[in-house]
Amino acid sequence: MxxxxxxxxxxxxxxxxxxxxxxxxxxxxxxxxxxxxxxxxxxxxxxxxxxxxxxxxxxxxxxxxxxxxxxxxxxxxxxxxxxxxxxxxxxxxxxxxxxxxxxxxxxxxxxxxxxxGLAVKPEKKPLIIPERLQAELDASVELSEAFAKFSPYKQKEFAEQIATAKQEKTVLARLEKIKPLILEGRGLNDKYR
Incomplete structure (x- = not known):
């Protein structure tokens, strides 16, 4: 343009x-x-x-x-x-x-x-865990416990990373990328903060 x-x-x-x-x-x-x-x-x-x-x-x-x-x-x-x-x-x-x-x-x-001081409070959207990520969490107690330690904001970042993938191979690649991060207690975008 x-x-x-x-x-x-x-x-x-x-x-x-x-x-x-x-x-x-x-x-x-x-x-x-x-x-x-x-x-x-x-x-x-x-x-x-x-x-x-x-x-x-x-x-x-x-x-x-x-x-x-x-x-x-x-x-x-x-x-x-x-x-x-x-x-x-x-x-x-x-x-x-x-x-x-x-x-x-x-x-x-x-x-x-x-x-x-009146104000409209922003609505908090519920965290929706994509099926594929939930399956990984259900399959590993260690992964599930590590995921639960993250703030809702960081949990949402991981969930959106999986939910926005359009192809199955992208979902799998992203899951393989985020599982070690979750186990290490590192957020998806921590390196940018």
């Missing part, structure tokens, strides 16, 4: 007047403006509170912990339903839709959420 033709989302060049309007409102709140992930974001005591940006059909203010906002006006949307747990967007199609008083109300509530 030609690097000059690579498409990147420029959050700040679309809707310049509209984004300046949002900035002028946000600047009344005492939040600190910064750049995160190539876009304009605002923090309170170093913690992300909100960001702004422009898309093709709308410009937006997003609240990193928007899930905790009351949203009595039902204006916030989840941009990726099922994926996004906490972030919520308030989308605008014109400058005329921006109600300064209401925007300030939502921002102040978002600052209150941050002050209260």
């Amino acid at each position: 030609d690097p000059e033709k690579k498409h990147t989302w420029d959050k700040n060049s679309k809707w310049p007047e509209e984004l300046e309007l949002l900035k002028s409102i946000i600047n009344k709140t005492g939040l600190t403006e910064t750049t995160k992930w190539g876009g304009t974001a605002y923090t309170y005591n170093g913690k992300n509170v909100l960001g702004i940006g422009g898309f093709n059909d709308f410009f937006t203010i997003w609240f990193f912990k928007g899930v905790f906002l009351k949203d009595e006006n039902k204006i916030l949307v989840n941009a990726q339903e099922g994926l996004t747990k906490s972030l919520r967007q308030w989308r605008f199609a014109t400058k005329g839709e921006v109600n300064e008083q209401l925007v300030l109300q939502y921002i102040n509530e978002a600052i209150g959420v941050e002050k209260a």
